[in-house]
Amino acid sequence: MANQNAKGVKRLYNACLFSAAGFKATWQHEEAFRQEIILLIITTPLAIALGANAIEKLLLIGSIVLVLLVELLNSAVEAVVDRVGFEHHELSGRAKDIGSAAVMMALVWAAITWALILL
Numbered sequence: 001m002a003n004q005n006a007k008g009v010k011r012l013y014n015a016c017l018f019s020a021a022g023f024k025a026t027w028q029h030e031e032a033f034r035q036e037i038i039l040l041i042i043t044t045p046l047a048i049a050l051g052a053n054a055i056e057k058l059l060l061i062g063s064i065v066l067v068l069l070v071e072l073l074n075s076a077v078e079a080v081v082d083r084v085g086f087e088h089h090e091l092s093g094r095a096k097d098i099g100s101a102a103v104m105m106a107l108v109w110a111a112i113t114w115a116l117i118l119l
Helices: 006-028 030-050 052-084 092-116
Strands: none
Touching: 006 030, 006 092, 030 052, 030 092, 052 092
């Protein structure tokens, strides 16, 4: 395990290792993340081809990246909740539902962005 108290360039290197581990864990354990990566792979060339200018291309791609960012955070919340315990608890369910709602909002935002730019 990398030293979490490192400084300077070593700290940046360690941060990259921790981030890579996070991407790997999310890829392995979260089907929604894998589906959203596929969505990014499909939509990025479309955004480049269909966006009229750099700003439109950035908004189209960025809206999908936003979905991935929210999914990563939602997955982190779910992992912490599951770590605490699998028994039903109102607050655990609420935390998971709120994370899911955030992902849904990001997906709706992406759909609206694509619709307004392309239609």
